[in-house]
Amino acid sequence: MKKLYSALMTAFNEDDTINESGIREMVRYNIDHNHIDGLYVGGSTGESFMLSTEERKQAYKIAYDETAGKADLIAQVGSVNLTEAKELAKYAVELGYKTISAVPPFYYHFTFDQIKNYYDQILEGLDVQLIIYSIPALSGVTLSLTEFAKLFENPKIIGVKYTNNDFLLLQRLRSAFPDKKIYFGTDEMLISALPLGIDGAIGSTFNLNAARAKAEIAAYEAGDMKKVFELQDVSNKFILALIDNDIYPSLKLVFEEMGVHAGYSKAPMSKPTAQMRAGAKKIYEQYIK
Numbered sequence: 707m708k709k710l711y712s713a714l715m716t717a718f719n720e721d722d723t724i725n726e727s728g729i730r731e732m733v734r735y736n737i738d739h740n741h742i743d744g745l746y747v748g749g750s751t752g753e754s755f756m757l758s759t760e761e762r763k764q765a766y767k768i769a770y771d772e773t774a775g776k777a778d779l780i781a782q783v784g785s786v787n788l789t790e791a792k793e794l795a796k797y798a799v800e801l802g803y804k805t806i807s808a809v810p811p812f813y814y815h816f817t818f819d820q821i822k823n824y825y826d827q828i829l830e831g832l833d834v835q836l837i838i839y840s841i842p843a844l845s846g847v848t849l850s851l852t853e854f855a856k857l858f859e860n861p862k863i864i865g866v867k868y869t870n871n872d873f874l875l876l877q878r879l880r881s882a883f884p885d886k887k888i889y890f891g892t893d894e895m896l897i898s899a900l901p902l903g904i905d906g907a908i909g910s911t912f913n914l915n916a917a918r919a920k921a922e923i924a925a926y927e928a929g930d931m932k933k934v935f936e937l938q939d940v941s942n943k944f945i946l947a948l949i950d951n952d953i954y955p956s957l958k959l960v961f962e963e964m965g966v967h968a969g970y971s972k973a974p975m976s977k978p979t980a981q982m983r984a985g986a987k988k989i990y991e992q993y994i995k
């Protein structure tokens with residue numbers, strides 16, 4: 707069975723401090739209503755690269771505590787500061803996370819040897835498995851098939867969260883590494899990734915759209931491609947409307963419409979304007995209600 711994971715958001719107060727109850731409400735919604743297989747904590751959707759080390763730890767702890775074993779958890783620990791990434795990995799493992807994930811080191815155009823060393827150092831001495839977080843459009847780091855092969859030589863590296871629309875590379879990865887886990891990360895292209903044998907998907911929009919995504923996966927497994935297309939079509943109208951309305955704050959605004967107090971996004975992300983609020987209400991009414 708293919709797994710569906712929501713990328714957990716971090717709720718903030720208006721003053722950009724962490725809103726603990728908001729995170730707890732979103733975790734509960736994912737477990738109780740979405741019946742989600744797991745949560746990806748501290749990724750892009752968690753706005754993690756804008757958080758302090760302490761805040762990132764707080765988010766892992768709250769998510770771990772609220773989940774209470776009812777879903778799989780993955781802690782994204784990647785950072786351009788390797789000292790921080792190592793500290794976060796150690797912390798997550800001590801909390802009880804069985805799987806971590808890390809974006810490659812970014813910004814400085816590191817060499818592949820430096821990237822490999824970064825993963826080896828994060829994992830050194832830890833009893834944990836790791837999923838590479840590949841998201842070239844945001845990180846600026848593109849890994850080739852050969853480079854994935856070298857990283858996958860480390861038995862603790864069990865797979866990749868693949869947020870990339872290079873479907874040729876995705877097919878070659880699947881073919882070359884049948885035993886590694888591949889979780890697809892572009893929610894609007896799920897339809898194209900399903901036939902390539904992905905193990906599941908991890909995404910921001912599943913926080914609100916899990917039922918439709920699960921129905922799409924079920925339709926795919928039943929061989930009903932017409933239904934797969936129809937479901938992806940509605941999902942994409944929803945996702946593109948969110949993107950047009952500023953996606954991260956808008957996911958939270960739609961949650962608010964549903965009575966889940968998801969709070970704000972952190973600056974430099976935007977606080978909602980009246981227009982964004984009206985847009986989110988419309989998205990809720992059209993696609994979620």
Ligand SMILES: CC(=O)N[C@H](C=O)[C@@H](O)[C@H](O)[C@H](O)CO
Pocket residue numbers: 713750751841844869891892893894908909910911945
């Ligand atoms: C950058 C980002 O947030 N990527 C997410 C996962 O990797 C996706 O779930 C997207 O948010 C989603 O596909 C909308 O573009």
Ligand SMILES: CC(=O)C(=O)O
Pocket residue numbers: 713714746748749750751752891908909910
């Ligand atoms: C999957 C995704 O959205 C994330 O990195 O949070």
